[in-house]
Each structure stands twice: as structure tokens, then as C-alpha cells.
Amino acid sequence: MLTVNATDVRKDFSNIIDQAVHQRPLFIKRSKDYLCLSNLATIESILSIYHFTAETELEQDGSYTITSNEMDLVENGNTEEEACEKLAESILEYAQEYYEEYSLWSKAPNRKKHIPYVLKAIILSDVKQIAEEIQKDVEQG
Known part of the structure; x- marks a missing residue:
């Protein structure tokens, strides 16, 4: 899976949010946890x-x-x-x-x-x- 490390998310939070809202959902890995960051339009579509x-x-x-x-x-x-x-x-x-x-x-x-x-x-x-x-x-x- 294409993931972004949580550490990188913390370092560049604003840019990460912009990417998730305006470009594509992002998959984030924190230790053993995986999550998806997305805008509501994408969730509505899903x-x-x-x-x-x-x-x-x-x-x-x-x-x-x-x-x-x-x-x-x-x-x-x-x-x-x-x-x-x-x-x-x-x-x-x-x-x-x-x-x-x-x-x-x-x-x-x-x-x-x-x-x-x-x-x-x-x-x-x-x-x-x-x-x-x-x-x-x-x-x-």
C-alpha cells in the first residue's frame, strides 16, 4: 500500500491536508495503525x-x-x-x-x-x- 508515515504528516500537516482534500485520499501509517485521510466528497462517492x-x-x-x-x-x-x-x-x-x-x-x-x-x-x-x-x-x- 502507498502510505505516508505519521511523522511526515506531522512535519507537513497543512500540505498533507491540502493533498487529501484537493488531490486524492492519503493512506497514513502510524506504528501498526493504518488510516485513510480523505475529503467528504470522496467518502460520499464511496x-x-x-x-x-x-x-x-x-x-x-x-x-x-x-x-x-x-x-x-x-x-x-x-x-x-x-x-x-x-x-x-x-x-x-x-x-x-x-x-x-x-x-x-x-x-x-x-x-x-x-x-x-x-x-x-x-x-x-x-x-x-x-x-x-x-x-x-x-x-x-
């Missing part, structure tokens, strides 16, 4: 293959229940749009909580697969944008 998907069910009372396929989140609303917006709010709230406790949740076997979705939600950081990203399949209840 995460573009990940989509929030959900199953929407029309309930007998006329309300809609929407269930995330990627995370254990379920919401209900009077309309499909309301349910979707509530799910988007839950996704963003979950992502923020996950990120705050990243060292715990990223190691949990049943939550590790949430990482790309958590990062995508945090980068989007807007309920309306997240709601627009949710791809729904509707089931009749």
Missing part, C-alpha cells in the same frame, strides 16, 4: 452504492408502517410520507447515537454492518435528504 431501503405496509386503520431493511428501525404515520419522514428522523438520531458510541457499536456483531449507513446519514445530516434516499416497497396489510 457510500453512494449504499441505499436506505424500507418495507412499507398499509395498516387496516389506513396508517402506514415503515421498516428499515438495514437497521432495526420501525415507524408509523398517517400517510406514507409522514411514516417515511419519521423513519428518516430515526435514522439520523440512530446514526448520531451510534457515532457517539462508535467504539462500542462498531464492534458489535449485529451492528457492525450499519457503519456505511451511519456514515451516510451523518454526512447527509438532513432529515429531508435522508427521507428522499429511502427506497420503499409497499405491501398491502
Whole structure:
């Protein structure tokens, strides 16, 4: 792997940041640790293959229940749009909580697969944008 030593990063920090932001992601080695330094546009591009998907069910009372396929989140609303917006709010709230406790949740076997979705939600950081990203399949209840 093409890496830059952490010592060299410290010596020329501003230039390294400029390279990572304007040229290409950089891989940095510190002892036995490896990390990637990149701008958010590149991360967004990497995460573009990940989509929030959900199953929407029309309930007998006329309300809609929407269930995330990627995370254990379920919401209900009077309309499909309301349910979707509530799910988007839950996704963003979950992502923020996950990120705050990243060292715990990223190691949990049943939550590790949430990482790309958590990062995508945090980068989007807007309920309306997240709601627009949710791809729904509707089931009749």
C-alpha cells in the first residue's frame, strides 16, 4: 500500500491536508495503525452504492408502517410520507447515537454492518435528504 508515515504528516500537516482534500485520499501509517485521510466528497462517492431501503405496509386503520431493511428501525404515520419522514428522523438520531458510541457499536456483531449507513446519514445530516434516499416497497396489510 502507498502510505505516508505519521511523522511526515506531522512535519507537513497543512500540505498533507491540502493533498487529501484537493488531490486524492492519503493512506497514513502510524506504528501498526493504518488510516485513510480523505475529503467528504470522496467518502460520499464511496457510500453512494449504499441505499436506505424500507418495507412499507398499509395498516387496516389506513396508517402506514415503515421498516428499515438495514437497521432495526420501525415507524408509523398517517400517510406514507409522514411514516417515511419519521423513519428518516430515526435514522439520523440512530446514526448520531451510534457515532457517539462508535467504539462500542462498531464492534458489535449485529451492528457492525450499519457503519456505511451511519456514515451516510451523518454526512447527509438532513432529515429531508435522508427521507428522499429511502427506497420503499409497499405491501398491502
